[in-house]
Amino acid sequence: MRTKDFKRVYVWELPVRIFHWVNVMCIVVLGATGFMIADPPPIMSAAEASESFWFGTIRAIHFGTAYIFFFNMLMRIYWSFVGNRFASWKQFLPFTKKAWHNFIHVVKIDVLLQNEKKFDLTNISVGHNSVAAFSYLVLFFLALIQVFTGFGLYADNSGWWLPKLFAWVPDFLGGDFITRTIHHVTTWLFILFTLVHVYLVFYHDWLEGRGEVSSMFGGYKFVRDERVKEKVEQTQPEEESTIEQC
Amino acid sequence: MATRKEGRETYYESIIKQGYSRRDFMKFATYIAAYMGVETSMIGQVVNSLETTYRVPVIWEHFQECTCCSESFIRSDHPIVSDIILNKISLDYTLTLMAASGHQAEKAKHDTMEKYKGEYILCVEGSVPMGADGNYCCIAGRSAKDILLEAAEGAKAIIAWGSCASNGCVQAAYPNPTDATPIHKIIKNKPIIRVPGCPPIGEVMAGIIVHMVTFGRLPELDQMGRPKAFYAKRVHDSCYRRPYYDAGLFAESFDDENAKKGYCLYKVGCRGPMTYNSCGTIRWNNGVSFPIQSGHGCIGCSEDDFWDNGPFYERLTGLDRFGIESSADQIGKVAAGVVAGGIAAHAIAVNISKRKELRTRTRGGRENEQNLDL
Numbered sequence: 001m002r003t004k005d006f007k008r009v010y011v012w013e014l015p016v017r018i019f020h021w022v023n024v025m026c027i028v029v030l031g032a033t034g035f036m037i038a039d040p041p042p043i044m045s046a047a048e049a050s051e052s053f054w055f056g057t058i059r060a061i062h063f064g065t066a067y068i069f070f071f072n073m074l075m076r077i078y079w080s081f082v083g084n085r086f087a088s089w090k091q092f093l094p095f096t097k098k099a100w101h102n103f104i105h106v107v108k109i110d111v112l113l114q115n116e117k118k119f120d121l122t123n124i125s126v127g128h129n130s131v132a133a134f135s136y137l138v139l140f141f142l143a144l145i146q147v148f149t150g151f152g153l154y155a156d157n158s159g160w161w162l163p164k165l166f167a168w169v170p171d172f173l174g175g176d177f178i179t180r181t182i183h184h185v186t187t188w189l190f191i192l193f194t195l196v197h198v199y200l201v202f203y204h205d206w207l208e209g210r211g212e213v214s215s216m217f218g219g220y221k222f223v224r225d226e227r228v229k230e231k232v233e234q235t236q237p238e239e240e241s242t243i244e245q246c
Numbered sequence: 247m248a249t250r251k252e253g254r255e256t257y258y259e260s261i262i263k264q265g266y267s268r269r270d271f272m273k274f275a276t277y278i279a280a281y282m283g284v285e286t287s288m289i290g291q292v293v294n295s296l297e298t299t300y301r302v303p304v305i306w307e308h309f310q311e312c313t314c315c316s317e318s319f320i321r322s323d324h325p326i327v328s329d330i331i332l333n334k335i336s337l338d339y340t341l342t343l344m345a346a347s348g349h350q351a352e353k354a355k356h357d358t359m360e361k362y363k364g365e366y367i368l369c370v371e372g373s374v375p376m377g378a379d380g381n382y383c384c385i386a387g388r389s390a391k392d393i394l395l396e397a398a399e400g401a402k403a404i405i406a407w408g409s410c411a412s413n414g415c416v417q418a419a420y421p422n423p424t425d426a427t428p429i430h431k432i433i434k435n436k437p438i439i440r441v442p443g444c445p446p447i448g449e450v451m452a453g454i455i456v457h458m459v460t461f462g463r464l465p466e467l468d469q470m471g472r473p474k475a476f477y478a479k480r481v482h483d484s485c486y487r488r489p490y491y492d493a494g495l496f497a498e499s500f501d502d503e504n505a506k507k508g509y510c511l512y513k514v515g516c517r518g519p520m521t522y523n524s525c526g527t528i529r530w531n532n533g534v535s536f537p538i539q540s541g542h543g544c545i546g547c548s549e550d551d552f553w554d555n556g557p558f559y560e561r562l563t564g565l566d567r568f569g570i571e572s573s574a575d576q577i578g579k580v581a582a583g584v585v586a587g588g589i590a591a592h593a594i595a596v597n598i599s600k601r602k603e604l605r606t607r608t609r610g611g612r613e614n615e616q617n618l619d620l
Contacts, residue, residue, distance in 0.1 A: 001305070001611070002610075003610035003611065003614055038563055038575075039513070039575075040496055040512070040513060040560070042496070042513075043494055043495070043496075045494060046507070047504075048493075049489035049490045049492070049493040049495060050489070050493075051493070052493040052494060052495070053492055053493055054493065054494045055450055055491060055493060055494030056491075056492035056494075058494075058495070066586055112593050113592070113596055113599040113600065114599075115599065115600065115602075115603070118421045154481065156478075156479070156483070157483075167469075168469055171468070171469040171470050174447050174550045174551065175520070175549045175550040175551070176480075176519075176520035176521070176522075176549070176554040177517075177520050177546065177549060177550075177551070177552075178551075178555075179553075180520060181574065183435075184574045184575075185578075187578075188574065188575075188577070188578030188581065188582070191578065191582055192581055192582060192585050194584065195585050195586060195589060196585060196589065199589045199592075203593070203596060207596065207600060207603070209602065209607060209611070229462065
């Protein structure tokens with residue numbers, strides 16, 4: 001039995017990978033410190049306040065990380081205009097006919113676990129599949145909710161104009177109570193997203209074996225040979241190199 | 247006594263007439279300037295204004311309320327505030343404090359409304375029921391809605407005293423049977439100052455009135471229409487227990503050792519971190535204390551819908567629509583459990599449903615491994 005030939009394709013560019021892992025770090029730190037701020041762990045001690053500032057530190061970490069999260073997001077938005085086709089903003093909208101077709105395919109095959117009657121190579125997504133891409137669009141909106149509510153709550157603590165830009169948010173929503181509740185509930189949506197996201201990455205790697213998991217480290221995925229157009233004849237001899245292109 | 251003859255009196259004249267000395271007057275001007283948050287150099291302007299401005303007539307309407315705002319006001323700690331500025335000089339109509347009653351009182355109000363059209367300040371205490379044609383609250387045979395619209399017509403500005411007039415307070419809490427409505431949702435064409443709190447602090451109320459008298463315009467308001475001088479900061483930001491919060495030292499219950507030590511009440515439901523008011527700086531009852539100082543968390547009485555924002559003694563904000571007293575965290579944990587369960591089921595199902603595909607791939611991979619040329 002012969003296995004298929006695969007070519008290595010550079011899918012996730014470095015800024016995309018940096019964004020991904022910085023984002024992961026931010027979500028973990030923001031989630032952990034956020035839950036601590038919502039419900040501080042009981043430390044029963046006879047200490048005086050002058051001896052300690054740990055809760056203030058937790059909050060400082062939360063706020064600092066929020067800035068990183070925000071600027072990281074801005075960087076990714078910028079990259080969606082200048083990056084390669086897999087980083088493009090167009091990837092995230094399932095409104096073309098092709099994307100919609102792929103959306104239905106993924107729901108049938110990967111969510112409802114039907115088996116394909118006839119294998120069609122073009123159904124296999126090289127970058128995001130349409131469902132995944134759409135879920136990242138949803139995540140982006142969740143992130144916006146967190147940015148608006150978070151900076152809205154933070155605005156009064158700050159003298160800088162950037163968080164002050166969001167000062168209207170609690171007023172608009174009807175006070176800090178509801179703003180905080182939305183901020184807190186959305187955190188849970190991030191957790192639910194993470195569970196599903198991580199599982200599906202493992203699922204694709206396990207089922208298809210095309211480097212789904214490692215792609216977010218090295219940037220490469222493996223694509224069937226016949227999908228890569230061969231260049232017509234190499235006129236120039238390849239440059240002398242000790243590094244083998246493989 | 248202050249009478250309304252042909253000429254109107256200035257505030258200063260009235261104060262002197264009441265038997266206060268100039269020294270008392272100067273002390274009052276200094277004191278109120280401090281509360282208003284103006285610079286020391288502005289005291290002269292406050293004095294000058296009170297000496298030269300004619301009294302601004304005030305009509306004070308009471309609708310769906312408990313009169314705690316009036317009670318708070320007359321307890322503000324300088325006698326001139328309650329005695330002079332309002333009771334005896336300016337307050338042309340207020341059900342609770344005026345001597346006249348019945349038709350006499352109504353006449354006094356109408357006289358003021360005609361004589362000082364476009365000049366008087368309308369103070370409203372209480373929300374207005376809009377349900378059942380406004381019949382849930384009637385005074386002298388007329389509905390609150392009617393009375394409000396009539397009085398607002400000729401008002402220069404409206405002050406919505408307290409949470410009832412600003413937010414609806416308890417009578418507007420779910421399910422709001424009378425459709426109690428705050429003033430700013432009824433009157434749209436007049437400047438409205440919202441002074442939330444149940445009640446607002448007396449000095450805050452006096453400060454706002456004096457500001458309007460002194461400078462002839464509204465104090466600076468935030469986006470929600472609250473005076474910035476008093477509602478710009480959270481109670482939390484001026485709380486004397488704040489160091490305990492930053493140090494992570496919390497009372498776990500009201501009767502534990504930490505509560506006794508005066509640790510932060512954050513975990514027993516204090517809403518200081520979400521509530522905008524001056525309780526931490528001005529305090530209550532002549533600056534004696536405020537709830538947190540007395541060992542009880544802030545209940546957020548100056549915030550929108552504070553009755554509906556979950557129980558007062560829990561840190562987490564409830565999501566009532568998902569069940570009685572369920573918190574976001576409980577729902578989140580259940581949802582995470584369901585998702586995790588779904589993932590596990592999916593993971594098992596995929597290995598059953600796609601077993602052929604998997605077997606083929608595994609076999610191919612194994613064969614390649616056997617044929618490796620190392």
